[in-house]
Amino acid sequence: MGRHLEFSIATGCPVYVCDPHSPWQRPTNDNTNGLQRQYFPKSTDLTGVTTAHLDTVADELNGRPRKTLDYMTPSEKFAGLVASTA
Numbered sequence: 001m002g003r004h005l006e007f008s009i010a011t012g013c014p015v016y017v018c019d020p021h022s023p024w025q026r027p028t029n030d031n032t033n034g035l036q037r038q039y040f041p042k043s044t045d046l047t048g049v050t051t052a053h054l055d056t057v058a059d060e061l062n063g064r065p066r067k068t069l070d071y072m073t074p075s076e077k078f079a080g081l082v083a084s085t086a
Contacts (some may be wrong), residue, residue, distance in 0.1 A: 028068070035061055 004015040018025040039057045040046065062075045069077045 031068075035064075 004017060007013070008015050016029075018029060036057075040049070063073050065071045065073050072080075
């Protein structure tokens with residue numbers, strides 16, 4: 001994580017880092033990491049992971065209801081937020 005800015009510049013992919021002294025940001029981050037570990041255990045070599053597989057994992061995670069979203073899926077919650085701003 002110490003080189004996240006270097007990674008973001010090289011890949012064009014932003015990295016979210018929790019703000020200092022903001023412990024309320026950590027649980028969502030830790031929970032998401034735990035969900036991702038179900039698909040990619042620690043020490044997984046990601047060089048062989050295809051874009052199609054990553055898309056499948058993203059679709060499954062975004063279609064999974066979350067207690068923190070009142071048992072809505074992230075996709076449902078996002079769609080509701082977008083619709084309310086249109």
